[in-house]
Amino acid sequence: MNTQTAYRTHTCGELRLKDAGKHVKLVGWARRVRVLGGVVFVDLWDRYGITQVVFNQQWDKDLYEQAREIDREFVIQVEGEVRERENKNPNIPTGDIEIKAASFKILSKSKVPPFIIEEHTDGGEDLRAKYRYLDLRRPPMQRNLIFRHRLLQFTRNWLSEKGFLELETPFLIKSTPEGARDFVVPSRLYPGHFFALPQSPQLFKQLFMISGFDKYFQIVRCFRDEDLRADRQPEFTQIDCEMSFVDQQDVMNTFEQFVADAFKSLLDYELEPFERMPYEEAMNKYGTDKPDTRFGILITDITKDVKGFGFKVFDTSEYVGALPVPDGSSITRKMWDHWEEYIKRVADVPGFFYVTWKDELKAKGPIIKILGEETVKELFNKSKVGPGDALIIMAGPWEKIVSALGTLRLHIAKELNLIPKDRFKALFVVDFPLLSWNEEENHWEPNHHPFTAPKESDIPILDTNPGKVKAKAYDLVINGVEIAGGSIRIHNQSLQQKIFDLLGLSKEEAYQKFGFFLEALQYGTPPHGGIAFGFDRLTAIMLGEETIRSVIAFPKNKSGRDPMLDAPAPISEEQLKELHIKIIEP
């Protein structure tokens, strides 16, 4: 790599002892200036590293006096000789040498930065967001964005080599009422009409398959106007893929290889083969459709074991589940109260019981009295725990209880430090139900999207028992984070019509919404399917970052604002007029 320019002969990261004696020119930011009487040290930083520059009164009195004026984050250019240090710094790669400055120039001064621009900053999140460009000057942020670049390049190369074509799709498209709320762009040429920004290029990539491109990918920005989370931004990046003439296994195998290769190539980490876990198993054992399988502690169904003891809560509940807590007998009462308070706050569960087993069984509530010690010990046994441990028991509707236990499982594991760091566990969750029943609107809804194919074996029960139909859909989960999701699509028109019927979409409505697409389906649609990765999430998880904001150069904050730009913002009367828009104050 050639880094030599009109301003420099070397970067701040490349000089070593072997370069001693060379006359060099460096540019960079003065990261730290140490003024001692008679000698000035400047740590000169650029994205390649840090090189120490020295000014000495004895060498050049004037130059030394001028150097005292250098301040933090000034951009300076230094000319001088590389020499071996008197006191070496083993902590940095260039620590054996320094630049004996012969001359220097301040190219650009800096105001005092609002926070320390170092590995560990003292700045809070909102301040760093406002001065994002300064935060990005910090080594951790530089590393993150450089890693993101490498993952992008890796993805492009890997997919291209496998025959995928990078094809682009439009950003100004049509709003559809399904799914997430659309971001919308007013049309100047068509008063009262709006474009929408894509939530994903879903239908376009299917059209590419109909066009015969066979393998498509795109690293593409998607837009969803929903509330934010640590792992959710209103605009985010997908690795969007689609393949023709494939079934589930083909897609999963291809992208298992992709992810494994990415981890190997970028992190030198060997992922274990990805488990394929049915949705039902994920829910029953982990209480979620995105299980974190890095640690044990599995939910156990004890419904049958606790019925018939005359305890109303158990006898009348659809489901009773148990969650083991290893070493739970030494947990303080305060901690238990905290967990109970936590789960009641986030999950709205009716009953929360726990039993600890130290020398003897102890319970909060009447559990032992009702079930008897023997039965309780059997429950421990069934949950694969015993003396020294504890058991949490909750009763109620299956889905509610199982998710509450799953939420607690994660919460407790975090607080007890049971989750191994520096470990990655990837799996595919499969066999999702195709549809779920919408109580309020009284019709079936697609769990994934309305073009997802059902499993062939379940097609016969589409009419009789739609809730039991499984989809050819799959989610890739790493460390409990949903990283990718996809499905095999319907390529058969009558099947597609049947699904629309189930969803309560009339022919007219369906045509109004996806007319172009339904039309396209009639011109020779190949069997096809695909997957889309949350690229920001993948990057974040590979880097061990808690939020995707850390891997996005200029993210929105929690309230969906850009605190640096101060956007969104009002526009002028003229702009509004041109767009034929009148503001209705809320």
Add this chain to the structure above:
RNA sequence: GGCCCGGUAGUUCAGCAGGUUAGAAUGUCGGCUUGUCAGGCCGAAGGUCGCGGGUUCGAAUCCCGUCCGGGCCGCCA
């Protein structure tokens, strides 16, 4: 839309069972210091305690409202 946490010096925080002049660290500014690398030492400046209202003789501290930031639930086909 709901719940939780936070907002005090440039910055990160302490102070908050109401009571003297609101503190620390760090940064900033000034001085001294020739081998530092989170340089050291001495000194100084620096505050609308987010904002508005209320309770009180008295509010950073208690109450209500509001704004801002973060986490979660809802939402995210």
